Amino acid sequence: MAPQLSSISPLQNVGVETLIAAVESSRSPLILTDYLRDDNPIIYSNQAFLELTGYDMDDVIGHNCRFLQGEDTDQDTIAELRDAVKYSKSVRVTLKNYKKDGTPFWNDLLMSPITDASGKTTHFLGMQLDITERIETQNSLRAKTAELEASNKELEQFTYATSHDLQEPLRMISSYLQLITKRYGDKLDNDGHTFLGYATEGAERMQTLIYDLLSLSKITTTKDSFKQIAMEQVVERALFNLKLVIEESHADIRIETLPEVRVDVVQMTQLFQNLISNAIKYRQPDVRPIVTISAQEQRDRYVFSVSDNGIGIPKKQFKRIFFVFQRLHTHAEYEGTGIGLAICGKIVDRHGGTIWVESEEGKGSTFKFSLPKNEGSVQ
Ligand code: ADP
Numbered sequence: 001m002a003p004q005l006s007s008i009s010p011l012q013n014v015g016v017e018t019l020i021a022a023v024e025s026s027r028s029p030l031i032l033t034d035y036l037r038d039d040n041p042i043i044y045s046n047q048a049f050l051e052l053t054g055y056d057m058d059d060v061i062g063h064n065c066r067f068l069q070g071e072d073t074d075q076d077t078i079a080e081l082r083d084a085v086k087y088s089k090s091v092r093v094t095l096k097n098y099k100k101d102g103t104p105f106w107n108d109l110l111m112s113p114i115t116d117a118s119g120k121t122t123h124f125l126g127m128q129l130d131i132t133e134r135i136e137t138q139n140s141l142r143a144k145t146a147e148l149e150a151s152n153k154e155l156e157q158f159t160y161a162t163s164h165d166l167q168e169p170l171r172m173i174s175s176y177l178q179l180i181t182k183r184y185g186d187k188l189d190n191d192g193h194t195f196l197g198y199a200t201e202g203a204e205r206m207q208t209l210i211y212d213l214l215s216l217s218k219i220t221t222t223k224d225s226f227k228q229i230a231m232e233q234v235v236e237r238a239l240f241n242l243k244l245v246i247e248e249s250h251a252d253i254r255i256e257t258l259p260e261v262r263v264d265v266v267q268m269t270q271l272f273q274n275l276i277s278n279a280i281k282y283r284q285p286d287v288r289p290i291v292t293i294s295a296q297e298q299r300d301r302y303v304f305s306v307s308d309n310g311i312g313i314p315k316k317q318f319k320r321i322f323f324v325f326q327r328l329h330t331h332a333e334y335e336g337t338g339i340g341l342a343i344c345g346k347i348v349d350r351h352g353g354t355i356w357v358e359s360e361e362g363k364g365s366t367f368k369f370s371l372p373k374n375e376g377s378v379q
Contacts, residue, residue, distance in 0.1 A: 029053075029128040031065065035113070035121045039064045040085065043123075052130055054100035065126065068097040070104065081111065088113045088121040094131065106135040160217035163210045170210065174203045205331070212339035216324070219267065219346045227265055231258035231304070234265060235293055238272035242280075249289055251280050256294035259302050261371050267347045272306070274340040275367050279308035281334055282365070300373055301353070307366035313359040322355065344369070 011019070023030060029049035033040045045060045053060075053068065069078065077093050084091030090112040097107040108129040113121040177200050188196065235255055239246065246253065253276070276291055283289040289308060296303045313321065313328065320326045322345045327338040348355040348369045359365035 029130075031060070031126040031128075032114075033065065033124045033126065035085075035088075035123050040124065049128065052099075052105075052128060053097075054103075059100065068095075068107070070096070070098040070102075072096050072104065073098075081109070085111060085113075085124060088115075094135070104132075105130050106132045156217050159213055163213040163217065166206075166210050170203060170206055174200075174207070177203060205337075209337045209339075212337045212343070215270075216339055216343050216346065219343065219350065225264045225266070226262050228260060228262045229265055229268075230260050231268075231295065234263070234268045235272050235276075237265075237269045238276055241269070241273050242277055245277060245280055249280050249283065251283075251289040251291055254290065254292045256292065258293070258295045258304070259297065261302060261373075263351060263371065264347075267350070271344050271347045271369070274344050275306040278340060278367075279306055279310060279365070281336070282308070282310040284309065284311055284362075298370075301370045302373065303368055303370045305366050305368045307364060309364040312361040312363055313357060313365050314361055315359075318357050318359070321357070 024046055026046055027048050029052045030044075030046045031042050031049055032044040034043045041062050042060050042065055043062075045057065050057065050060070055067075059067070073096050077095055081091055081093050081095075090110070092108070092110045095107045095109055096104055098104050108131045110127045110129075112125050112127075114123040114125055116122050177196065181196055181200070185193070232255060235258065239253060245251075272293070276293070279291040280289050287309065289310065292305070292307050294305050294307075296305070317328055321328065322341045324342040325338040327334075327336060329336075344367075345355050348371075352372045353370040355367065355369040357365055357367050
């Protein structure tokens with residue numbers, strides 16, 4: 001049952017004339033319908049309602065408010081509205097309505113029953129709000145997100161298909177280069193050997209590139225691949241895979257206490273492996289690389305850090321390096337494909353976290369990534 005006006009309401013001290021003026025001049029479009037008459041006709045509309053809908057007072061009074069509806073008005077919402085009115089309940093709905101000239105608008109409509117002293121519903125008060133702008137912004141945002149998701153998926157499939165299909169012809173190039181070296185190596189002069197060397201090196205680089213691209217496009221996560229694990233174990237796996245590089249560079253790897261997190265272990269291993277191998281690769285000449293892996297607990301997340309004493313990164317490149325193929329050095333200076341950090345970004349993203357870098361040129365870099373404390377979100 002609808003609440004009744006309290007007998008001690010301060011409204012009783014407000015003169016009827018003031019009350020009328022308040023309703024008349026309200027910028028909120030208001031209508032009053034007669035609940036006791038057939039088809040619940042509108043018996044009052046204020047000026048704001050007429051301005052919103054473009055109708056005249058004569059078009060409105062005596063008619064049921066369904067004249068605002070049109071072919072695109074959602075029938076389920078109308079049924080919800082009708083049911084609430086039937087059972088004297090207040091109801092709030094968002095409806096596509098139409099102005100007198102046919103222009104559609106989104107109406108945030110609130111209908112509340114008005115009862116007499118015995119608690120019987122006699123009228124309904126309808127308050128409208130034109131929320132067209134908000135709904136249109138929401139809709140276009142939704143459409144853009146869907147478009148973006150579709151094009152991202154398409155791009156991922158394209159990357160996968162091309163990198164996959166490129167492998168076969170490349171294998172052919174590599175094996176024939178090997179065959180030429182083997183069979184005709186002694187017939188070639190110095191230039192011939194140099195050229196063949198370049199060609200072989202090019203083929204090898206392309207193989208790495210294709211392999212990295214394939215790894216990037218293959219990063220997908222399902223809930224099943226998540227497992228609760230001590231992060232030290234994940235780091236140990238990554239270090240095992242980097243054994244050779246660590247030995248060759250005499251890198252000093254320091255692991256601080258790390259928490260247990262629910263992650264995709266294969267992907268997390270790859271993430272640490274990429275970050276640690278970069279920390280070693282981009283070291284200062286003649287300085288023993290020191291790599292520290294640590295974690296910090298925050299309110300609802302952990303922030304992991306991989307810091308080094310390497311060459312550092314200029315501040316204006318902090319964002320760029322996470323994009324595919326973005327490198328700050330030539331191949332001759334440092335080997336690489338420019339895909340490693342893009343892979344890291346994608347992995348962290350799939351776990352519901354973010355990745356960033358803090359660095360000072362000549363002093364070193366710290367790559368940080370966050371992981372939510374609750375189960376990583378699967379996207
Ligand atoms: P790659 O190492 O194959 O070039 P990445 O995507 O892993 O590709 O890194 C992108 C670029 O970011 C690198 O080319 C390098 O310039 C820079 N970078 C990454 N990690 C470090 C680091 N620890 N110290 C300095 N520069 C780094």
